[in-house]
Amino acid sequence: MNTSETASNPWGHRIGLAVLIILAIVSLLPIWIAVKTAFTDTGAIYTSASALLPKDATLFNFQRVLGLANPADPRLAKSGLGKIDFLRALLNSLIFTTMVVVPQIFFSAMAAFAFARLKFPGRNLIFFLFITATMIPGAVLFIPNFILMKELGWLNTFQGMAAPYALMTPFSIFFLRQMFLGTPAELEEAAHIDGAGILTIFFKIMLPLHTGSLATLTILTSIAMWNEFFWPFLIGRDPAVQVMAVAINSFRTQSAAGTPDWTGLMACTVLGIIPVALLLIFFGRKVVESIQFSGGK
Amino acid sequence: MVASTVSAHAATEISYWLWDTNQLPAYKACAAEFQKQNPDITVKITQTAWSDYWTGISTGFVSGSAPDVFTDHLARYPEFALNEQLVDLAPLIKQDKVDTGIYVGELFKLWSKEGKQYGLPKDWDTIAIFYNKDMMKAAGVDPATLANLDWNPKDGGSYQQLIAKLSIDAAGKDGTSAGFDPKKVKQYGLVMPGNPDAYGQSEWSHFAVSNGFKFNDGLWASKFYYDDPKLAETFKWIVDAGKKGFIIPAKDCNENNAPGLFAAGKGATILHGSWMINWYKENCKFEVGIAPLAKGTDGRKSMFNGLADSIWMGSKHKPEAWKWVKFLGSPEAQKIVASYAVVFPAVRQDVDTAKEAFAKKGMDVSPFVEEGTDPKVTFLFPVTDHASDVVRIMQAAIDRIMLSGADPTSTLKSANQEVNALFQ
Numbered sequence: 017m018n019t020s021e022t023a024s025n026p027w028g029h030r031i032g033l034a035v036l037i038i039l040a041i042v043s044l045l046p047i048w049i050a051v052k053t054a055f056t057d058t059g060a061i062y063t064s065a066s067a068l069l070p071k072d073a074t075l076f077n078f079q080r081v082l083g084l085a086n087p088a089d090p091r092l093a094k095s096g097l098g099k100i101d102f103l104r105a106l107l108n109s110l111i112f113t114t115m116v117v118v119p120q121i122f123f124s125a126m127a128a129f130a131f132a133r134l135k136f137p138g139r140n141l142i143f144f145l146f147i148t149a150t151m152i153p154g155a156v157l158f159i160p161n162f163i164l165m166k167e168l169g170w171l172n173t174f175q176g177m178a179a180p181y182a183l184m185t186p187f188s189i190f191f192l193r194q195m196f197l198g199t200p201a202e203l204e205e206a207a208h209i210d211g212a213g214i215l216t217i218f219f220k221i222m223l224p225l226h227t228g229s230l231a232t233l234t235i236l237t238s239i240a241m242w243n244e245f246f247w248p249f250l251i252g253r254d255p256a257v258q259v260m261a262v263a264i265n266s267f268r269t270q271s272a273a274g275t276p277d278w279t280g281l282m283a284c285t286v287l288g289i290i291p292v293a294l295l296l297i298f299f300g301r302k303v304v305e306s307i308q309f310s311g312g313k
Numbered sequence: 314m315v316a317s318t319v320s321a322h323a324a325t326e327i328s329y330w331l332w333d334t335n336q337l338p339a340y341k342a343c344a345a346e347f348q349k350q351n352p353d354i355t356v357k358i359t360q361t362a363w364s365d366y367w368t369g370i371s372t373g374f375v376s377g378s379a380p381d382v383f384t385d386h387l388a389r390y391p392e393f394a395l396n397e398q399l400v401d402l403a404p405l406i407k408q409d410k411v412d413t414g415i416y417v418g419e420l421f422k423l424w425s426k427e428g429k430q431y432g433l434p435k436d437w438d439t440i441a442i443f444y445n446k447d448m449m450k451a452a453g454v455d456p457a458t459l460a461n462l463d464w465n466p467k468d469g470g471s472y473q474q475l476i477a478k479l480s481i482d483a484a485g486k487d488g489t490s491a492g493f494d495p496k497k498v499k500q501y502g503l504v505m506p507g508n509p510d511a512y513g514q515s516e517w518s519h520f521a522v523s524n525g526f527k528f529n530d531g532l533w534a535s536k537f538y539y540d541d542p543k544l545a546e547t548f549k550w551i552v553d554a555g556k557k558g559f560i561i562p563a564k565d566c567n568e569n570n571a572p573g574l575f576a577a578g579k580g581a582t583i584l585h586g587s588w589m590i591n592w593y594k595e596n597c598k599f600e601v602g603i604a605p606l607a608k609g610t611d612g613r614k615s616m617f618n619g620l621a622d623s624i625w626m627g628s629k630h631k632p633e634a635w636k637w638v639k640f641l642g643s644p645e646a647q648k649i650v651a652s653y654a655v656v657f658p659a660v661r662q663d664v665d666t667a668k669e670a671f672a673k674k675g676m677d678v679s680p681f682v683e684e685g686t687d688p689k690v691t692f693l694f695p696v697t698d699h700a701s702d703v704v705r706i707m708q709a710a711i712d713r714i715m716l717s718g719a720d721p722t723s724t725l726k727s728a729n730q731e732v733n734a735l736f737q
Contacts, residue, residue: 062576094595269364275572
């Protein structure tokens, strides 16, 4: 925005800024309340619920949900505290996310390349079927998939949780197909003339050319899988395979008296948000740019 | 030469589930004692959060991985029994000559249906008034008078006087003075411990039953009496007292935040169950007192609820599971649990152990004990079939009364018809 614009409409500029500030506060305040509660001492939450800064600030909540607190600590004997091994849950989320993202990007890229560049009979028909697949509401697939996992004996296992996502999702294939279609075909034709086979073209030309969009897709998928709740909730209940979101849900009812262990719950939530927040802080601009670019297509 | 091995067969492991983290140490101690007496059995205790517990049990029934023994609940066991997932303990009790007269009140009966027994009682709970001692003092109320409150649906009796006196508005006026502003209350006389539901265990059942209402004709009845005018007048009183500013607005209260509201000083009293004693002790910065419920026209009434341990029909170690359940139902085990001051044991002779254990922690729990052991005071949790549907129908009706201002008489009448139709 240039100075003449501001000069001719200073009020519009100020109102716009005010609206943005209000929206920023409204979006960030709940997160701040969560962070503040996580740092508050458990005995003080009821008397300091509306304070903006933590009362009796302490790291103890983080220590105890991660299982790092000394078991003999008298503070742990208070009733109303929930029990959770959140470090295990974070680790499980990491394993689950990796198990999904790595194969998914790889296979989706190959599928996208096939749809974009290879000519084979039925290509358009199969792609049309993919389009229809995206129209099926996810909820409809939960029961058939659950039965399949039960038959395979994959309940409460990592492979059971990862299976529906590990090969591909229609979005990944779409996204990458768009990217691949956007590159001029001359590069591949030149390589083809020089004797390169399909696999060489794929690995040596297409992938290196699209590291940007592959990275974007990896980030978006990782964030989605890190936060994934319902499918892991159905399949992975056992504390040994519980992912972060499922563990938090279970922790909600873990304290006996009926009221949730608020400080512990908030500590878990904050820990769950941190990886995504870091990812977006460092790569956020890149992600937004990539999405804008594909949208412009 | 073949070395003759005295077959010390490997210890049988039985699995036991519970949901209460607070009771885990007590039950671990019980397991240790049990294993000392039965060296060939090991008990593996698993604690699962409440929201995952019942789905875990039901899924376990279906997939064949349910625990051998588990803590059961009155609202759930009828369905399990109907689906033949629970072992009938009656023949085992007869065979081992277990004394079933040692339990408080009718707890044992609560867990039986048509001569079959589905659990041995392990603990009980009932309802009383928790109050903020500082606020009582500030209002000039002598705690000794709390033992003799009376209530009626017309003018609320001395109970309403009490919560009116304890309600203070922003200008400092209490609910008994003329200029009290119900819209600007900063301290409420009463906090309801949650959204009233079909059974109103803590919220309304004691008011209604002390007024002459009864849920049905007894355990496993197939007809409810929710359309009784005595219940409608109870709800009318609750809604009116709320409008007068003596009770925290229903929309601001649910079971998650109600105890927190009391701990934060938003209310002077809260009606709640004995399972909350430790929570209030530890989370309130002020001293918490306990008083018995007010007396209605039929006297003092409080809902009596109790847990028991059930054995899964699909268990592969039923004899060992029965030994564990028998132990848990015995005075010896319940004395151990009582000494941890978390719950009141079902075995009558061990109740005093719990009372002393609570006293050692600084809580005088005699109102609970007196209510719980008085058969004239306690009334049973209404165990019936179709529990989940009853809850669903009544919850919608009661929400309409409490949150949308619907007329109690007509709403309860149509809801009662729906409920009774379930049993047709």
